[in-house]
Amino acid sequence: MDRIRRGIISGHHLPGAPLREQALQVEYGCSRAPIREALRLLERRGLVTHEPRHGFRVREASADEIRQIYEVRALLEKQVVLGLIGRTTPTLTAELRAANATMKAHRAAGDVERYIEANIAFHVILRAHAPNEPLGRALDVVYEMAEPMRHALLQKSLKTSMAAEQHDEIIALIEADRVADAAEAMHRHVFTGLPVALGELED
Known part of the structure; x- marks a missing residue:
């Protein structure tokens, strides 16, 4: 499954493209059963769609779906930060600064994959300091659906x-124990990408 997933996220399998089991068997050197199971799992994770008699396709998000993904993620990420009320520590801000510095280094190097990894790490640190399993599970689903985009x-x-600069603002607010303001900054931060994502859809 991971190899097909990576092919979808990297754009090797383009949005809307059919995912034919026989072709995937040849490409990935697998038998039909694991390919079918992988496609079913990817469908549950929001990366693949299935229609009876038409088979599997890479999910192709509409403008409305893109907006919904951003809206849900903005609300969830805001709630993560609100969970830090009464839990801010120097360790938290130090970890966030380190992850953000890594993001900036990978941006300077032009390394998209590692930049994304560092970005996710930043948000995972916030979740780790305010554990909320249902919230974390919901965010994992949203992250997965947004990954190809x-x-x-x-x-x-x-x-x-x-x-990374928007993260700097969030870190400063957390360090000042202005967690509610940091949560609002996080909400704005997530929505920053929406116009760009919609513009990409129109290109």
């Missing part, structure tokens, strides 16, 4: 991404 956008706009 995130890769496609950053392949074109990595150098101009301001996510």
